Amino acid sequence: MTTDANAEQTDQLAVRRTIAASPQTVFGVLADPAQHAAIDGTGWVRDPRSSGPITAVGDVFEMDMFHPNVGGDYVMRNEVVAFDPPSAIAWLPIGQGPDGQWAPGGWQWRYDLAPSGDGTQVTLTYDWSDVPQFLRDNIPFPPFPVSHLENSLANLDALATGSKR
Incomplete structure (x- = not known):
């Protein structure tokens, strides 16, 4: 696994991991919001409010969330901004x-996926470059360490390969 060493200077964190599953299998896990709580490396994501898989750019799916710093339970909408099976999927959270x-x-x-040997190289990028100043004044960015992204890829690995974490 590699981590982008310039993450804070570029307003991005990026981590990579090779998963011993096909890009189609990994993409299928990512396109299913019901799997997102199990993938999440922060512990904030809870249950989906939407049913069914993500199918296209423009899809919106809602997730129940929890964070003690925002009063506990809340809902996050997510608009799909990239959908290129089995190569890329991305969403923009809307609060x-x-x-x-x-x-x-x-x-x-x-998430960017590329075939790699007998598996898939997955790059997870968290990009906060469009966060407005008033939010940056109230929330430190990134709001979690890079280990949360590494945990997410380990969780994705376990789901895609059927192994235990």
Whole structure:
């Protein structure tokens, strides 16, 4: 696994891992919001509010979330901004503000997949380059260490290969 050493300077964290499963298998896990809580390396993602797999750019899926710093339970909408089976999938989280309005926070989750030997090289990128200053003034970015992304790829590995973590 490799980690982008310039992550904080570029407003991105990126980690890579080779998973002993086909790109189609790995992509299938990522395209199923019901698997996202099991993939999550932060422990914040809970159950999906949406059923069925992600199928296209523009799809929106909702997830129940939990974080003690935001008052506990909340809902996050996610708009799919990249969908290229079995090579790439990405979504832009959209949160509900105190005024009840939904707005993107400016961060994105992206998975890039490439065949590698008998498996798939997966690159997970967390990009917060579009986070507005008023959010940066109230939330430290990145809001978690790179180990959370590494944990996510380890969890994805276990789901895609059927191994235990």
